[in-house]
Amino acid sequence: MLYTEMNKEELTAEKALLEEQYEEFKKKGLNLTMARGVPAPEQLDLSINMLLHCLDGDYKSKSGADCRSYGVLDGIPEAKELFMEMLGVGADEVIVGGNSSLQMMYDTIIRAMQLGVLGSEKPWCRYDSVKFLCPAPGYDRHFAMCEALGIEMITVPYKEDGPDMDEVERLAASDESIKGIWCVPMYSNPTGITYSDEVVRRFANLKPAAKDFRIFWDNAYCVHHLTNDHAHLLNIIEECKKAGNPNMVFEFSSTSKISFPGGGLAVICASKDNIDFIKKQMAFQTIGFDKLNQLRHAKYFKNFEGVTEHMRHHAAIIYPKFEVVLYNLEKEIGPLGIGKWTNPKGGYFISFDSLPGCAKRIVELAKGGGVVLTGAGATFPYGKDPNDSNIRIAPTYPSVGELLQAMVLFCICVRLASVEKLLAEK
Amino acid sequence: MLYTEMNKEELTAEKALLEEQYEEFKKKGLNLTMARGVPAPEQLDLSINMLLHCLDGDYKSKSGADCRSYGVLDGIPEAKELFMEMLGVGADEVIVGGNSSLQMMYDTIIRAMQLGVLGSEKPWCRYDSVKFLCPAPGYDRHFAMCEALGIEMITVPYKEDGPDMDEVERLAASDESIKGIWCVPMYSNPTGITYSDEVVRRFANLKPAAKDFRIFWDNAYCVHHLTNDHAHLLNIIEECKKAGNPNMVFEFSSTSKISFPGGGLAVICASKDNIDFIKKQMAFQTIGFDKLNQLRHAKYFKNFEGVTEHMRHHAAIIYPKFEVVLYNLEKEIGPLGIGKWTNPKGGYFISFDSLPGCAKRIVELAKGGGVVLTGAGATFPYGKDPNDSNIRIAPTYPSVGELLQAMVLFCICVRLASVEKLLAEK
Numbered sequence A, B: 001m002l003y004t005e006m007n008k009e010e011l012t013a014e015k016a017l018l019e020e021q022y023e024e025f026k027k028k029g030l031n032l033t034m035a036r037g038v039p040a041p042e043q044l045d046l047s048i049n050m051l052l053h054c055l056d057g058d059y060k061s062k063s064g065a066d067c068r069s070y071g072v073l074d075g076i077p078e079a080k081e082l083f084m085e086m087l088g089v090g091a092d093e094v095i096v097g098g099n100s101s102l103q104m105m106y107d108t109i110i111r112a113m114q115l116g117v118l119g120s121e122k123p124w125c126r127y128d129s130v131k132f133l134c135p136a137p138g139y140d141r142h143f144a145m146c147e148a149l150g151i152e153m154i155t156v157p158y159k160e161d162g163p164d165m166d167e168v169e170r171l172a173a174s175d176e177s178i179k180g181i182w183c184v185p186m187y188s189n190p191t192g193i194t195y196s197d198e199v200v201r202r203f204a205n206l207k208p209a210a211k212d213f214r215i216f217w218d219n220a221y222c223v224h225h226l227t228n229d230h231a232h233l234l235n236i237i238e239e240c241k242k243a244g245n246p247n248m249v250f251e252f253s254s255t256s257k258i259s260f261p262g263g264g265l266a267v268i269c270a271s272k273d274n275i276d277f278i279k280k281q282m283a284f285q286t287i288g289f290d291k292l293n294q295l296r297h298a299k300y301f302k303n304f305e306g307v308t309e310h311m312r313h314h315a316a317i318i319y320p321k322f323e324v325v326l327y328n329l330e331k332e333i334g335p336l337g338i339g340k341w342t343n344p345k346g347g348y349f350i351s352f353d354s355l356p357g358c359a360k361r362i363v364e365l366a367k368g369g370g371v372v373l374t375g376a377g378a379t380f381p382y383g384k385d386p387n388d389s390n391i392r393i394a395p396t397y398p399s400v401g402e403l404l405q406a407m408v409l410f411c412i413c414v415r416l417a418s419v420e421k422l423l424a425e426k
Helices: A008-026 A041-045 A048-053 A077-087 A101-115 A140-148 A165-174 A197-204 A236-242 A272-282 A291-301 A304-336 A359-368 A400-425 B008-026 B041-045 B048-053 B077-087 B101-115 B140-148 B165-174 B197-204 B236-242 B272-282 B291-301 B304-336 B359-368 B400-425
Strands: A032-034 A094-096 A131-136 A152-159 A178-183 A214-218 A249-254 A266-269 A339-341 A350-354 A371-373 A390-393 B032-034 B094-096 B131-136 B152-159 B178-183 B214-218 B249-254 B266-269 B339-341 B350-354 B371-373 B390-393
Touching (some): A008 A359, A008 A400, A032 A400, A041 A304, A077 A094, A077 A266, A077 A304, A094 A272, A101 A140, A101 A214, A101 A249, A101 A266, A101 A272, A131 A165, A140 A152, A152 A165, A165 A178, A165 A197, A197 A236, A236 A249, A266 A272, A304 A339, A304 A350, A304 A400, A359 A371, A359 A400, A371 A390, A371 A400, B008 B359, B008 B400, B077 B094, B077 B249, B077 B266, B094 B272, B101 B214, B101 B266, B101 B272, B131 B140, B131 B165, B152 B165, B165 B197, B214 B236, B236 B249, B291 B304, B304 B350, B304 B400, B350 B400, B359 B371, B359 B390, B359 B400, B371 B390, B371 B400
Parallel strands (some): A032 A371, A131 A178, B131 B152, B131 B178, B214 B249
Antiparallel strands (some): A339 A350, A350 A390, B094 B266, B249 B266, B339 B350
C-alpha cells in the first residue's frame, strides 16, 4: 500500500512498528561509513603486484629520461599513452600529473583566478564576481572548491540525459562573468547518468558570453563499467574541435579507482594550445610529477586493454554491492511510493530521492543506527538541496554482508522519515 | 702574474694563447650540462632497494590508515617523524606532501594571493602590488615564481653570514605590501653559506609593516653536508616562537636530493596555527598526497639516523667533484686575480664571481666549448645580475672525468673573457 494513501491511524501504527524495528536494529551496534565513494580493500589488492615487481632494475622511460630524476613536466610518453587511448586524445593534448585529479582541477582554477586561461583578457579574480554553472545533484568536492575560491555557483537542473541544456545555453550566453561549468559526464556522481550524444554536442557548440569560458569535464568514471552493458560517451575534445571551439574544454581523469586512490595518476586533457599554455604556467610550480609512479602504472597496465581488463575485476567485486542496494530498495521502498533511485551502469553511486523534506532526517536516523551516509544536501551547491530529498548511496566500501545490514537500516530510516513527514502534514 | 697588472701587449699575447687553447678544446666535442643541481646516477642508485622491497605486503600506516586509499591530508605519522627530527618540529607543525617542495611553495604563495594567509586582512592579490625581498644571488626558481605570479622583487645583498639584515629589517618595516622574503638558509643556493645564529635571530625578531608577512625558509640542504665539518643552523620555527612571532615563517624541505628528485617527499613546516589554517585551505585541493610513497620512505630510512647515514653515501660521491672544481679554480684562476669563489661545506653549488661584466661572456664561451652552465644572471631577480659577474657552478651531475675536462674549459673561458674585458678597457 502506498504511504500516501494511508490515513492518520494507519500511519501512526506504521510509525510505531518502524520505531520498534529501528530500536531493535540499533542493538546490533553497527558502525559503518558509506559517506564516500571509496574502493573496498579487495579492490586495492587487485593491483598489488604493480608495486612490488614491475620496476625491478629499470628506471628509464622509453624517452630515455631517468624517472628517478628531475624533469619531464608533462609526463613520460608511456604513461601518456595509457590515457591517450582511454580518453581519445593526442600526445600533445595531455599532461600526466600526480596522484590527484582534484588537485589538477583546483590548480587549474586557482591559476585561472590568478593568471587567467588561454584567451583571458584578464585574470578571473579581476572581475567583480566569477560564476560557475553547477548541474545538480553533482559532486560535492566540485562545489566546495568553488565556494572555497569565492566562485559563485548557479544551480542547473538535470534531465534524463544530462544537464538541462536549454538552461546551460541560456545562462552561459547571458553573462561574461560565468566562466565555467562542472560536469561529470559519464556515470555521473551521484546520478549515474551518462550524457547523451546530443547533450555533448550542445556542450561543444556553446556560445558563452565569456570568451575564456571553460567546461570542466571531470571524466572520473570513463572506464568504470559495472556490467558488459556499457554506456557510451562522445569525445568532448573531438566535438569541441568540430564545433570550432577547440579550447573550450578541460578534461580530467585519474586512476584513483583503477589502481589506488592514494597512489594513482591524474591527468588533464585539452587542446594542444591549452596544454602548451598550461605547461608554461605549470613550469613555475613544479619541475615534474612523480615519474616513478608513472612508470609503474605504464609497466603494470601496459596499454588500454590492460586497463579495460583490470576494470572487469573491479566490477566483479562491486557490482554485487549495487545489486544488494537495488534489491532492497525495490523490495522495501518501491511498493510504498516514497522514493526514486537510479540504476546506474557504472560509477560509484546510487542516487536516491526521498519524499521532499526527508533527506536530512533519513541521514540523521541512519547515523543513529550506526551507518554514516553522505550528508544530505552535499550534492548541491552550498550544501543546500532545495527539496531536501537527495541522498547519495556509496555502496563500494562495505562488504556485501555489511551492506545487507546497512540496507535494512536504510529502508527502515526512509520509511520512518516518510511516515513522520506524512503524519506532520495530516 | 695578475691580469690586472698586464699591459696591452701582454694581454694581447695572452688572448691569442687562450684563443688557441679554446679552439683546441672545442675539438674534443664535449657535450655536457652543468646548468642545474642534479644528483648523479650513482646517487640515485643509493636508495634503489627502497622501491623494490620495503612495501612487500604491508600497506598500512601505523595509524591504521591503508596507504593505498584516500585520506590523511597531512601525511602518515611515520613519514612526519622523519621530518620532525630533521627539522626540529612537532607532529602538528608539519605537512608531508607530494614529490615537490617547489610545488608546496608555489601553492602556498598562490593561495596567499587568492585567499590570504593566517592573519591576512585580505587576499594578497587585493593589494595594488605585492612585493618580496630577494637576497641575491639566490635560487632562480624562487625568483621565477615571483615573476610568474606578478610579485615585485626587491633585491637584498648578501653578507658573509646571510642577507644584509640591516636592509631586510629596514625594508620589511617600511611597506606593508612587502609580504615575504625568500631564504635558502643552509648551504645556500648558490653561495653555499649558512646563516649565522645572529642572522636567524634577527629574522625571528623582524617587525614587518605587513602583519601577514612570511619568511619563506627553503631549507633544501639541511642534511646535505659535504664533509664531517658541518655547518649549524638555528631552528627558525623555535626562534620565531621565542621572539613572539610564531606564525611568521613557512619552512620547506624535501627528500629530492636524499632519495629521488622525481619521486621523493616534500614538506612544509610552520606553527600549529599556520598548519591548521593551511590544512583547511588545502582540503579543497586534495584528499591526500601519495601515502604509499610516504610509507616507502618511512620504511626505508626508518628514522633520522637512517637519513644521516644515507647522506654520508651521497657526500662520498659528490665531495670529490667539489674538490675537482676548487682545485682547478685555485690553480688556474687564483693567481690571476680575475675571480672569487665559495668553498661550501654542503649543498649543491659553488658560486663563482668573475670580473664585473664577464659572466655572460664566460657562459657563452663555455657553451661554445660544449659545456652548458646555468645562465648568467639567473641567480638574480628578473635574471639581471647588476655586475654581470655571478656564475653558479653545479658539479654534481657529471662524472669526475667529465668534470676534469669541463673545468679545463671553464678556466680557459674565465681567462679569455677577462682578457677581452681588460683589453677593451685599455
